[in-house]
Amino acid sequence: MQFVNMMLDKIHIFFTTGTQRTLTVKRNIIYSFFIKGISILVSFILVPLTIDFVNSVQYGIWLTVSSLVGWFAYFDMGLTHGFRNKFAAAIARKDDSLAREYVSTTYAVLTIIFITILLLALWVNSYLDWSKILGLDPLISEELSRVFGVLIIFFCLNAILNVFTTLLLALQKTAMSSLILVISQLAILFVIFVLTKTATGSLLMLTFVFSGIQCLVLLVISIVLFATRFRKYIPKLSYVNFKLFKSIFGLGIKFFIIQLALLAIFQTSNIILSRVLGPEAVTIYNVCYKYFFAINMLLTIILTPYWSAFTDAYTVNDTRWMISTYRSLSRIWCIVALGAVAMLFVSPLFYHFWLGGLLSIPYSLSIAMFLYVVVMSRASLYMYLLNGIGTVNIQMIIYLIFGVVSIPLMILLCRGYGIIGILMVTTLVYLIQCCFGHIQLKKILNTTAKGIWLK
Template identity: 25%
Template sequence: MIKGVIGRIRLWLLPQDPESMSDETRGAERNRRAVLTGSVATVARVVQVGSSLITVPLTLNYLGNERFGLWMTISSVLAMATFADFGIGNGVLNTVAKAFGKDDKEGIRKAVSSGFAVLNMIATLLLVLFFAIYRFVNWADFFRVTSPQARAEAGPALAVFATCFALNISMDVVQRVQLGLQEGYRFSLWQLCGSVVGFIGVLAGIWFHVSLPILVVAIAGAPIFATTLNVIHFFGFVRPDLRPMRKLVASNVISEIAKLGGLFFVLQVVVAVSYSADNFIIARTLGAVNVPEYSIPQRMFAVITMMSGMLVAPLWPAYSEAVSRGHMDWVRRTLGRSLLLVLALTSTASLIMLLAAYRLIHWWVGSRIHPSFLLLLGLTVWTVMGCCGDAVAIFLNGASIIKFQLLCASIFGAVCLTAKILSIRHYGIVGIPWAVILTYGLAVVLPYSFFVPRFFQSWLRHARKPDPIAVAPKI
């Protein structure tokens, strides 16, 4: 009996090969892989956040304010990780997922090798560019540090981080391939190991009183170490048939990946500017002293957005594979269910956050800020709306419908920034989330509401076409 239970658990944890399955069971397998990937990713993120909560006060006490601030400033470059590969990673993901949906092993192999070649070229160019200017910049003055120890460590710490950053871009192909094959749980497991190793490394560094560059190796190098092991394990033992090879690098595949990746890159930049300019607008309009009044509540609600994103993100490659196979009933059904689930979970979580907001803020930062109820209510509504929009965007990403998203995002970004500036001048900080809600509803929700049903209707009309991708509605 125990052996049977272990066997069933093993079967669930090690999903079946879709090529050996019937069309009727592929949908269930996609759902299982998405749940598995999302669950492992959630655990990995919880461990990562928990490690940060423990190590931040310890490193602050060990390094002191100035050296800790230097570390945080250098680490903030991680926010650029989504842009540093110029969207190539997402291009590889979609290309692999499409080939996977068509059972095109040769196409997957070419996408892996071509993507690996391009990402290596980008990483090399960035690293060469950095070290070309490294010795001409006084990094201590650049970061405006004054203590002798901080000034001595500024340049070496940044050099170590830049090297780790470039290596991460180079080896990112394994994550994208695993996501494209709907095996993202593998990367999350290695990421979990990297977080544990990094946590132990930071504690050991503090114990042995190491310098800041060595601490950077511990915190930024541990994920690289875990990813390296992932590359060796996946391409060496799990899927040696997909191992990157020079002879499989194809110019037409590189062109396809670069074209799709370029669209993703522009979309990411537009979305980031639209969502990340709030603190800058507040600082420029009302003064930096007012930024915490908005940023602290916003960070609280951002936890809900992050968890919702982790829930729906594994559906991206599943949508892409299903679209390639023409399984539009599964796509439509899954999109509807994911929207309802996101709506229910984020509405409940946001309402709880709204009711507990004042107590949470007081527990977190004391009585230094007092956000208005209208501001908190606006963040509540926007959190739910934005999470539902992200669920639809995951489907559009999987279907490679990027130009339409880019058009909507560009209009939204331009109108939203204007609306934020005007609203903050007339209504103060409270006007920001309501400006976002209004402009997002007009520039994104309404177009999506018309476009998505039309997309499925077009597929139904051309259901007998041999290549369903070719008849997707033009955007």
């Protein structure tokens, strides 16, 4: 009993001591753990349920097409990331008037961008043969065209609405942002479950469920919270100030270039796998990735509040807090990496329990995915903190170089080593990012950064 009381006292002290910035981060982390725990559970339940609703081949096709449509997210020109930093800096300076203008201007600019993208994409879609592009049966070409049309409509609407979730992140309300996703997932899970009992599965129906529900949930929550809790930031035409576009875009364009390079490096993997090994390989890759990605998701829960917290600390020149925080996060990463080792050892048992006989995941793929996720999680640590500071030029150069060479390299290695060949390339990218990120962050925290290390 004494031990329990002592532990409770330590937990109470942990969550009630520190600067206001630190306390805000801690609260968001503990809430996010609970919310993300639900999210992970729901996502794991959704995989076999969805495969059962359609089949492994159709699910692989869905993953490929949806990831392709996801490319359009990169055409926000990095404005959401630029908005996040500029909005957070305005809040740190207690300039609510400027913060309101950043919100309204970002909504206006993204609406113009994504309505234009939507019209162009629908026009181009009418001329494309998706079965030929993805190397699939020509008989499903018409269905794929309809699937793409529905996906792009909901995606563009969602891209505009996501300004609200970015606002929550900038306000260091990451738990609330995560809660919106969980509500969407729970709604999707419920609908998919009902459909498995009442309807025959199809790609088009799957598209409406996964894309439409997410968009509807975000729309309703945005309207409700802007009308109540965040009324002072509600977007209005009178607050739109296109002169701020240059300020947002100046930083945003760097994020945009990074996003385009990431598109070439990471988002083409499903298409390469589909064309080289077939759509079932896409399913195997993504199921294995989903299992190990729980590690990166865990670290992301912790890191996400620190992006805007670092923006705040860097704006007010609180270097001591930044150094202390970086050391704590490095220790946490070590613990998370040990957790990944445990996941690797039990992975065969977990796959059997999770999937039954639906899929067979080779242990060699689990090892490769384990290495990839561990390296990626460390790179994420550097990326989140450096993104918060706004020093992203080195990241941009690294990803640009690999953006050029990654596709032919992945195709070559995929043909020679299968799915593991894809992971060889992506792991190498993050490993190099880790090396340069470590050097750059150390220089910034020690106030010795000059030239490109400070840009």
